[in-house]
Amino acid sequence: MKASLNEGIEKSTIIVITTLFIVLILTNVFGTTMTPMIWDPAIHFMDSIKYYQAIRTLSPHSMITIDRYYPPLATLIPIPIYAITGPDPRVGIFIENAVFIVILVYALYKLSEFTGSRVPSIIAVFAVLTSPLILDQAITFMLDIPLTAMAVLTWYLLLKSNGFRSRRYSVLSGISLGAGLLAKWTFPIFVMVPVFYELNLSISPLTLGIRGILKQRKNELKNLLTLSVLAVLVAGWWYIPNFKALLSALKYNSQVSGALEGDPPILTLQSFIYYPSSSINYYFGLLGTIVLIGMFIVVLKLRKDDFESLLIIQIITGFLIFTLTRNKAPRFLMPMIPFMGLVIGIGIHKIFKRKKYAAIAVTIVLMVSGIVNVLTFQGVISQRTLIEDPNMIPVSGGRIFATGFYESRIFGHVEWAEYLKTDERDWNIKEILADINDTSDDPVTLYILAQNPWISWPLRYRSLMEDKHIDVIEPTNERNIIPLLSADYVLYTEGGFLSEPWALDYVKRARAIFKKYNNITREFYPVSRYKFPDGAIGVLYARRNSTPLPEEKSDSDNCENISAVFGNSIELTRFCIYNLSEISRSTVLITYTWKSLKKVKKDYIIFVHFTPKGSIDAKFQQDHGPCGGKCPTSSWQPGDTVTESYVVQIPSGCYTIRLGFWDPASGERLEVDEIHNDGYNRAIVSTVCNDESHAIITNGTQKRR
Structure with a gap:
């Protein structure tokens, strides 16, 4: 009776924490001014619209090539709601994150079966849902929360398969593995530890030899085969046709993107402290990171079972792999946060058995850390800089913060402050789209002569939402300069936040080319003028149907x-x-x-x-x-x-x-x-x-x- 009562209290506690988190996200997504989505979130939302349109028009074959780089699991989740509301960025963001947060919390709760107590899962859920990175990512359209949820769920199902002896959990593991691969291609890194562990259980002892294993482990091998087939069936429809293109893109990003974005080179001091620094700024905050380090040491010294060892190995392996890659971002290690949360929970639980008041004190510190993180996220508490050294600290502009770093917030990016206060109305997105004539069946090309993502990305996804056939191009590389003078419309502005430093030269060249060309030919004429929040004036030019031979050319033209x-x-x-x-x-x-x-x-x-x-x-x-x-x-x-x-x-x-x-x-x-x-x-x-x-x-x- 007492055990049942305790379990009910534990479940209720987790439900309350999760409900409060979802309400917090709901109010942030629907109750505040929405800054236009840019870069990756905009890409994922646009993919979501394209998948919805493909299903709505009964052309599922086109879903294979909608995005040949990012797998589709997260972008498919909001589609049933789109059928009711239509594609909407707020709906997409909330549904995607709410669904996977519930999966993540459920998986954490179930994983606590392997700890001998539900208490570690309560602590882990609190630590995870008050993580600065989880809070920040839950109000935008990204793939990392879905990836994290699927990694934790797959851990649970694999461990329950008991060396693939359980057919039920082997089948569920196969489905979960396939779905995890459709969340993101880094998924195998976060489940390889339990995969190898279960493989070892299924074929041990190795002294049996191949014949002995085939004879005595026939059931396990059948279940392993079933698991593998299901994983391929679930994920293969996307990976097999896109494998070559994906491999090429991953190779490029691993070698080039990190260098372009200024990530520290491999085997440098900055590379080795990149993710430990991220733990303070992104994963748990300063106090939470101190608790994590302490509990990690406790679990490392007092571990008694395989589950605790597996957690330790997974955390160390994950940090090591991503440290040794050039392309870095704090969110790449988001799936480690639940495992670190479990280590915190297990550590506190172990201390409680020995020193009750010490465990209570550590729990209070963790609670204070989490509450401070949430209050900072909400802007109630100001973000405090502890250390500032751009030459040493490789994250957050060379700064370490006491209460986390929040990229979605004005105080998180001082240089973006004026932009993060804006919405689509400020950038005249509706007016620009209305001024573009796309009555023909052929796509209309809009060339934007500004590296301002708050203009270009909402124009892209809004045109999709409104079924407008508009192809938005920016001069981000040499190849993209070529279509400039073939465009149907050109949006010219000298202003704009130059978001990609490596593209600055292309922007300047494209602007100079357009000015010279149009001063000579008058092939483009002004349609409308817009005032943007950064003080710049944008002019929309349209191409004339026919242009006379130019006369105002120089002697060298x-x-x-x-x-x-x-x-x-x-x-x-x-x-x-x-x-x-x-x-x-x-x-x-x-x-x-x-x-x-x-x-x-x-x-x-x-x-x-x-x-x-x-x-x-x-x-x-x-x-x-x-x-x-x-x-x-x-x-x-x-x-x-x-x-x-x-x-x-x-x-x-x-x-x-x-x-x-x-x-x-x-x-x-x-x-x-x-x-x-x-x-x-x-x-x-x-x-x-x-x-x-x-x-x-x-x-x-x-x-x-």
Whole structure:
């Protein structure tokens, strides 16, 4: 009777803590001004909309390639509610996080079966739900809380399988493993310890040999096979078709992204203190981290069973693996927080058996830490900086805080303060979308000449929500500069928070190119002006349906009408070269306008060859799909005109420009009319020269810098 009463109190305590947490998140998501989602949260919310639309339109096959990098579990969860409310960022954020928080708490409670008491699970739930990182991530659309929940649930199910002797728990483990893989590809790191432990149980003792294991462990091996098949069935539909693209992206991110974002190099002091620093700022706060260290030592010294050893091994292994990777972020180790919470709970429980009042004192310190974290998150208590040393501390701008670091809060990012106070209305998102005409079935391209994520990302997801066919592009790399002058609309602003430092040069170049090009051609005309919260004025430009031959060009620019016909289907009507030496040394901007004469069935690639004087062989070239691949030739209708542009640096010397179309399937080129054909189905359209002093000369006209 007493045991039953105690269990009821323990369950009620966990339910109360969880309910308070969900109410807290509910009020923060629905009861406050919502800053526009940017970067990863916006991507995940957009994926959620795309999955919803795919299911609504009965085209589930398209779900495989909606996102080839991020698995879909978290983004699928809000879809049943979208069927009632329609896609909504607040609904998506709340439903996704509430569902997985409940799963996480349930799994923590069930895991306490292996501790001999429910008390550690109560302490762990409190420590987890007052963690600065959990609080911060629960009010945005991310994958890390779902990943954390699935890791803890899978731990419980694997341990209950008892070396795969239990068919029920082996089946459930297989489903959970597959679902965990669909949460995020780092999932195996957080469950590998119980996986290897259960494998060892299933085949031990090894002295049996292979034949003995096959004979005496037949049931376990069958259950293991069932588990494996179920995991593949649950996760394979996404991983198998996307594996190659995913592997390439993961390789790039592991080698390049960390360096671009300024993460510390591997095997440096900053790399080794990155995640310990994160424990103070992101995982538990200062007091909570002190409690964690103390209880970790207690459990390490007094551990008596395999479960406690497994927790210790998992925590050490997780920290070590992510320390030895270049791409770092505190949230990458979020799944360690519940395991560290259990260590805290087990440690306090062990102390209680020996020194009751010491355990009560530690519990009070933990409670104070958690309450202070929540009050800081709510802005009731100010965030206090303990240490500031950007040269040493690799997280949070080189600062260690007493009560946690909250990226979603104004006080968390001082440099973002003015932006985090804003909402979509401040950034004129609704007005910009209303000013864009997307009545045709073809996507409209909007090019944003500002590295301001509070403009670009809400434009992306709002256009999806409103079923508008708008492709938003920013100059984040060399490749993304190419579509600029082929865009249907350009949003120009000199302001904006330059969110990605490595893209700054591309932004400046794209702005300079657009100003020079439009000052000459007047191809884009202003539609609307907007005032943004950062004080910048944005101007939306639209492309004219037809543009006369420009006249306001400089001596070093050349633009002329041409009538070169390819395959009796496509006509090159105009070819222009603009000198950009004042923007970037020895650089020219080339634009050309195509006119579709009749329907083309194939998707041809455009090639542009630069051949040295007196030679027919290309010294350098540029092959590309029309509009950077966004307007394939098979989509061109008779009478359509397509204007393209690209920027190229010219080596010293003079070059003839020859261009044409080729079929990537057969390698054959479209035939060029006799007047322009150089004998190799390339149209000769112009010449460009760069002398030793880096003057750019086009068609014999020279302008020195």
